[in-house]
Amino acid sequence: MSKEVTGTEVAGEEIEVSGIVQGVGFRPFVYRLARRLDLRGDVRNAGDRVFIRIAGPSAARDAFAAALVHEAPVLARVEQVTRRPAQVPDDAFRIEESGAGSVSVGVVPDVATCPACRAEIAAPRARRFRYAFTNCTDCGPRFSIVTGLPYDRPATTMAGFPMCPACRAEYDDPADRRFHAQPIACPDCGPKLWLEGDDAAGADAIERAAALLRAGKILAVKGIGGFHIACDAINADAVALLRARKHRPTKPLAVMADLGTAHALCHITPEEEAALAHPSAPILLLPLKLGAPLAPGIAPGQLHLGVMAPYTPLHHLLVAAVGRPLVMTSGNRSSEPQIFRDDEARERLAGIVDAFLMHDRPIARRLDDSVARHVVGRLRVMRRGRGLAPMPLTLPADFADAPPVLALGGELKSALCLTHGGKALLSHHLGDLDEPATGDAFETALADYTALFVHKPAVVAVDLHPDYRATRFGEDLAATAGLPLERVQHHHAHMAAAMAEAGWRRADGPVVGIALDGLGLGEDGTAWGAEILVCDYRTSRRVARLSPIPLAGGDAASREPWRVLLAHLDRALGRSAVDGDPHLAALFAGKPLLTLRAMMDKGLNAPLASSAGRLFDAVAALLGLAPDRLSHEGETAMALEAAAEGEAPPYPFALHADGWPFEIDPTPLFKGLVADLHAARPRAAMAAAFHTGLAEVFTGAAAHVAAAEGLTAVALSGGVFQNARLLEDTVRRLEAHGLTPLVPSEVPANDGGLAFGQAVVAAARRIG
The missing domain is CATH 3.30.70.100 (Alpha-Beta Plaits)
Structure with missing residues (x-):
C-alpha cells in the first residue's frame, strides 16, 4: 500500500x-x-x-x-x-448514497457463512434459527447476486425482497453486524426454500431432502452460482446411479463434508484445514485415507479426494441433517455448462435427479465451484470460480500506464480477462468452447463483465489458433469496434501469466519458460505442448522442444491414447519390433494399424505435435492405465500421478543439443519402459520413474538455456504442472541449479489462466 x-x-x-x-x-x-x-x-x-x-x-x-x-x-x-x-x-x-464509478474491479466474490451466522442458525431462540439464507456484512452472496454497481440492494437479485421492519432496523443500526448488509433477510421477508418432486408432508424442506438422500435418492440443490447434483457419498448404489444418469463414468466427484468428517476421510495439514475454512471455500484436493468410509465410485483409481466445506446456511443445514458426506457435483448434463436457472434445471436435469431443493432468490450469473490444491508451500488454484472470482489481480509495477485490454483466452477451460490501470480481472471458469452451449455462455459472460465493470477496451487479445471460437469472436469484435488485435502464442501466454502473477516487471527482462500442456498452436503452424522458451512480455522464442510425433487421426489422437502410443513406439523401437513383440502387439489388437501408419507416413490427418499431455497418454496406455477412449480431459495424467509411488531412478531421455531449438528425445524412455514391462517391474515404480525422468530432463535443459542466455528465473506453466509430483520435483531441481521458479498460484496453470497471460502480453506490446 x-x-x-x-x-x-x-x-x-x-x-x-x-x-x-x-x-x-x-x-x-x-x-x-x-x-x-x-x-x-x-x-x-x-x-x-x-x-x-x-x-x-x-x-x-x-x-x-x-x-x-x-x-x-x-x-x-x-x-x-x-x-x-x-x-x-x-x-x-x-x-451517503453510493455514487457511480467509471470503472470498477472491486466487487467481492461470494463469501462462505461466517461463524456468527453459523451459530445463529443453530440457536433455537434466534430469529433466523434454521434459516437457509442467513448472512451479514462478513458473509453471504455477493458476485452471484450483483446486477450492477455500485453494490447496493437495488442492484442485486435481492431487490425483489423488501426488508421487514426487523431487518430494516438491523440494516440501519451501526452497532449491528448487519448494518448495511445488502443481502440481509429473514424468514419473514427473505427468500423461501421448498422441495419439488416429493409428496411427503409434515417436515420442512431440509428434513425431507435429507430423508431422500439417506434413502439413496439423487437431488438437485440450488445454491450460490448454480445447481449441484447431490447424493449420499457413502451409498455405492446411489453413486453408481448418479454416474450412469449423468454419463460420467470415471471423472472424480467432489464431496461436501463438515470439518470433522473431512478429517475422517482425508489426511489434512493445518494449511489445508485453513484453506477448507477460508471464506472462498474451494474444492480442495486432499490425500485420501486408506479405508475412508466412501463409496468406491467417488474417485476411482485416485489417491486424492475433492472436498469442500458447506459454504451457505442451506448447505450447513443439509449436511447436518443427512449426517454423512454428500457428493456435490455440477448440476449439468455431461460436458454442458452448469445450470443456474430454475426452469432450465427442471428441464435439463429431469431424468438425472429424483427431486429439486429450490429457492426463489435469482442467481445473476453462473459460478462453478473453485478448485485448488496445496503444492510447493502454496495453495494453487486449478479452477477459478465461486469464492475467488472476480477478485482482481495486481499487475507488475510497470504496467500502471497500460491501456485497457480485453483478452479472450483459449478453447478449453475458457475464461476472459479485463485490465484497467494496474489491475486485471480474470473471470470465473466458463467451460470448454467446443461445446455449443458453453460458447453461448461465453458470449453472455463477456457482455455481463464488460457491462458490469464498465470496461471499454483499447485492444483485444486472442490466441494464435484461427479456429478457436474465442479467437473468431475476438477478431469480429475488434473489427466491428475498430480496435487493434493482438495475437498471442498459446505458450507465451502461459509464461506471461506466471511472470505477471509473480510480479515480474517488464524492466526485469526475459526468463526461461517451461511449458508443459496438451496442445497449443505454435508459431510454425504445428502443435506445441512441451517446450522451453526464452521470453519477455513482448516476445517469445522457442529454444527446445520434445521431439514431435504425428497424431494419427488428428483430434481423435487426443481422445484415444493408444494412437499416441503407437506413434511413440514406432519412432522409438521401429515398426517391426513393435509388431514382433507379443506384449506390445496385444496392446493394439484389433486396431487399424495399417491405415494409421499410412496416414502418418503421408502426413494425412496426422499433424505433428510436441506435447507433454500426449506423452502422458502414451505412457499411461503402455502401463495399462488408460482406456481405449478417454472419458474426460486429463484422465491419463491423473491416473499416472495416482499410480506413482515412492522414489525411483529416472528414465532417461536423449538431448540433441547441436542446434536451436534442440530436441528432447523420449526414445530412451520408451526403450526403458518396454524393458521394464518385460521384466515385470512394478507399475508404481515405473510411473514414479517416468515423472522423475521428465522433471530431470526439462530442468536440466532449462538450466542449460539459462546459463547460455545469462538468465536466473524459470517460469512454469501449462496444465501438466497441475501434477503435484511433477511440480514439486521440477521446483526442487530448479532451485538446486540456483534458479528461481515462477509458479502460478492465484492464476490457474492450465488454460484457465491463458487470458491473463494474453492480457499482459498485449498490454506490454502497447506500452512499447
Whole structure:
C-alpha cells in the first residue's frame, strides 16, 4: 500500500481509499470508526473506491487514517489511501448514497457463512434459527447476486425482497453486524426454500431432502452460482446411479463434508484445514485415507479426494441433517455448462435427479465451484470460480500506464480477462468452447463483465489458433469496434501469466519458460505442448522442444491414447519390433494399424505435435492405465500421478543439443519402459520413474538455456504442472541449479489462466 499525507493540521479532509471496498462492510466499518473517534463527515462508494470526508482534531484524523488499513474488514483489501484538505459539513457522521464509478474491479466474490451466522442458525431462540439464507456484512452472496454497481440492494437479485421492519432496523443500526448488509433477510421477508418432486408432508424442506438422500435418492440443490447434483457419498448404489444418469463414468466427484468428517476421510495439514475454512471455500484436493468410509465410485483409481466445506446456511443445514458426506457435483448434463436457472434445471436435469431443493432468490450469473490444491508451500488454484472470482489481480509495477485490454483466452477451460490501470480481472471458469452451449455462455459472460465493470477496451487479445471460437469472436469484435488485435502464442501466454502473477516487471527482462500442456498452436503452424522458451512480455522464442510425433487421426489422437502410443513406439523401437513383440502387439489388437501408419507416413490427418499431455497418454496406455477412449480431459495424467509411488531412478531421455531449438528425445524412455514391462517391474515404480525422468530432463535443459542466455528465473506453466509430483520435483531441481521458479498460484496453470497471460502480453506490446 502507498500512502500520501497532506494537510494534517486542517480541520477537515477528504480521504480516498481504493482496493476491495465493495460488498465487504467497508462503509459501516468507516461509520463505526468515525463515531468512535468523534469525527464528523460522511462516506460514500464510487466504483472501486470509497470517498470519506472527516473533520476533527488532527490526532483523531491520523488515527482514523491508520485504522482504515490496520482494522479494515476481513474481506477488504486496502491498496491506497490518499488524504487531501477539504471542506466538511458540520454534521454527525453518516453514510451517503453510493455514487457511480467509471470503472470498477472491486466487487467481492461470494463469501462462505461466517461463524456468527453459523451459530445463529443453530440457536433455537434466534430469529433466523434454521434459516437457509442467513448472512451479514462478513458473509453471504455477493458476485452471484450483483446486477450492477455500485453494490447496493437495488442492484442485486435481492431487490425483489423488501426488508421487514426487523431487518430494516438491523440494516440501519451501526452497532449491528448487519448494518448495511445488502443481502440481509429473514424468514419473514427473505427468500423461501421448498422441495419439488416429493409428496411427503409434515417436515420442512431440509428434513425431507435429507430423508431422500439417506434413502439413496439423487437431488438437485440450488445454491450460490448454480445447481449441484447431490447424493449420499457413502451409498455405492446411489453413486453408481448418479454416474450412469449423468454419463460420467470415471471423472472424480467432489464431496461436501463438515470439518470433522473431512478429517475422517482425508489426511489434512493445518494449511489445508485453513484453506477448507477460508471464506472462498474451494474444492480442495486432499490425500485420501486408506479405508475412508466412501463409496468406491467417488474417485476411482485416485489417491486424492475433492472436498469442500458447506459454504451457505442451506448447505450447513443439509449436511447436518443427512449426517454423512454428500457428493456435490455440477448440476449439468455431461460436458454442458452448469445450470443456474430454475426452469432450465427442471428441464435439463429431469431424468438425472429424483427431486429439486429450490429457492426463489435469482442467481445473476453462473459460478462453478473453485478448485485448488496445496503444492510447493502454496495453495494453487486449478479452477477459478465461486469464492475467488472476480477478485482482481495486481499487475507488475510497470504496467500502471497500460491501456485497457480485453483478452479472450483459449478453447478449453475458457475464461476472459479485463485490465484497467494496474489491475486485471480474470473471470470465473466458463467451460470448454467446443461445446455449443458453453460458447453461448461465453458470449453472455463477456457482455455481463464488460457491462458490469464498465470496461471499454483499447485492444483485444486472442490466441494464435484461427479456429478457436474465442479467437473468431475476438477478431469480429475488434473489427466491428475498430480496435487493434493482438495475437498471442498459446505458450507465451502461459509464461506471461506466471511472470505477471509473480510480479515480474517488464524492466526485469526475459526468463526461461517451461511449458508443459496438451496442445497449443505454435508459431510454425504445428502443435506445441512441451517446450522451453526464452521470453519477455513482448516476445517469445522457442529454444527446445520434445521431439514431435504425428497424431494419427488428428483430434481423435487426443481422445484415444493408444494412437499416441503407437506413434511413440514406432519412432522409438521401429515398426517391426513393435509388431514382433507379443506384449506390445496385444496392446493394439484389433486396431487399424495399417491405415494409421499410412496416414502418418503421408502426413494425412496426422499433424505433428510436441506435447507433454500426449506423452502422458502414451505412457499411461503402455502401463495399462488408460482406456481405449478417454472419458474426460486429463484422465491419463491423473491416473499416472495416482499410480506413482515412492522414489525411483529416472528414465532417461536423449538431448540433441547441436542446434536451436534442440530436441528432447523420449526414445530412451520408451526403450526403458518396454524393458521394464518385460521384466515385470512394478507399475508404481515405473510411473514414479517416468515423472522423475521428465522433471530431470526439462530442468536440466532449462538450466542449460539459462546459463547460455545469462538468465536466473524459470517460469512454469501449462496444465501438466497441475501434477503435484511433477511440480514439486521440477521446483526442487530448479532451485538446486540456483534458479528461481515462477509458479502460478492465484492464476490457474492450465488454460484457465491463458487470458491473463494474453492480457499482459498485449498490454506490454502497447506500452512499447
